[in-house]
Amino acid sequence: MRLEPVVGDDPRDILRALRGALHGAGPALGLGLVSELPAEVRPGTAVVVTTSGSTGVPKSVVLSRDALTASAMATADRIGDGAWLLALPASYVAGLQVLVRSLVGDREPAILSGAFTPQAFAAAALMMVSTEGGERVPTFTSLVPAQLSKLLDAAAHDPSVLSALRSFERILVGGQALPAATLERAEAAQVRIARTYGSTETSGGCVYDGVPLRGVGVRIERGEVQVSGPTLADGYLDDPERTDAAFLRDRDGTRWYRTGDAGLFEDGVLRVRGRLDNVIVSGGINVSLDRVERIVRGIPGLAMAVVVGVPDARWGEASVIVASRGEALRRSEAVQLEEARSAVHAEIGAHARPSRLILVDELATLPSGKPDREAIRRAVVALH
Structure with a gap:
């Protein structure tokens, strides 16, 4: 199967290419640092996301149509269906999943263009209001903690930003741990937040507010959080050694991803303590x-x-x-x-x-x- 790099990070270009990749009609997408990647990938691949990460070490994660779709459907199962606003780069997994959820739900996503500002976010969010059969269509978005903090700062003196934040049925916040003080501010402002945990290797967030999504398994092995389920990536492109180190298979055939995070999993709730390294x-x-x-x-x-x-x-x-x-x-x-x-x-x-x-x-x-x-x-x- 052919891998076709997407030049630039225009979300509309990515959305058009993603539609074909998810439906099997088009080539797989290469997002990120893709200039030196192989031209061919295994059948069923939808996207290869290459990112340098916060440590500066590049990795090219292979995500199948099945994994991305399973993630989108599990999210809908947990928080409901509706319309999504893209406020993150579409070339990263959290933004990419906003587009996937929109395509799986057969809805056109709203897209925040240009620089992220509270005013632009508010304008885009408030334009999403719509109804079907006399019922309001729920709206959702995904943010990182720094964006949420910036919006809460603005909401303190701008009623339109506060109304925009409150308009969402749920705002997914991930990418890093959400500071307790920021969560408390959001709750005080009556903003509905879901804290998400996951990575590119898990097709984005796979644990919401500590509880795994449908079909996702979590275990702790020697203090490390490991994840299983249909949302797992196939591995790292053209890097079998790294793939074998990160993805394990039990004797019963269950495949687990080693997150590298320390955590506890008690009474069905995951508490992540930080990176082991x-x-x-x-x-x-x-x-x-x-x-x-x-x-x-x-x-x-x-x-x-x-x-x-x-x-x-x-x-x-x-x-x-x-x-x-x-x-x-x-x-x-x-x-x-x-x-x-x-x-x-x-x-x-x-x-x-x-x-x-x-x-x-x-x-x-x-x-x-x-x-x-x-x-x-x-x-x-x-x-x-």
Whole structure:
């Protein structure tokens, strides 16, 4: 089967090509860094998504028609059918799935064009209002936490943005952990949120609010979250070694994806604790940067902060908080750093306390909207 790269990231071009790929009439789509990929893929492939990820290591994930469709149908099973607004890049899996759900539901998606702003989002959302048979058609969208935070900031003084947020039957939020403070703000504003967990390898979110979607299995093996079900990718294009390392098969034939995340799965609810490999060794003691970051984000003005590890002459490695000046409120850096250090000390211990707080004009992000942790880390190291 032929793999045809999609040049650029115009969502309308991707939508047209995706329609043929999902229905089996057209070639498979190549999204992202596809210039050096093979020209042929296995039959049944719909999309190959290539992304550098937050670590900077490229990977080309092969997604079949069956996997993408199963994901879209499981989402509808959980939250219902309706019309979708695309507010994320369509070349990344979360945005791609907005288009897939629209095609599976036989509805034309609304598309947010140009730069993401609260005003543009509100205008697009409020234009989606429609009825069928006298009943209002439910609307949905998918965002990353930084977008939701920006919208909530605007909604505090712009009624149209607040109305737009409230108009959605459900807003899926994923790509990274949603800070508790942001979730509380959304709930206080009566915005209906579903926190999603998943990756490109699982065709996007496969666990909503801790509960796996229909057909999705979750288990914990040696502290690692592993996922099974019909939404799994076929593997990595032209990379059998990486595929075999990430996708396991039980004796009974069940296929599992190793997420690399630490977590607990109790009473049918998944709690993700962060990346198993996002750990530094400070003073000879392992420190989970994800755990430190979760605590730091509970400090007022640091809800979207990123914690990275850097070399340290005394401790070997140390953690550093990087936050946006615009978010950090009118408080001194020294006060915020001390509050963060105290909170981390109380919950983890003195060895895990961040060494510095650095305020920047804007946090580096990937095109998907996630923090570009590797770029942020490099910038911090350069400051040293």
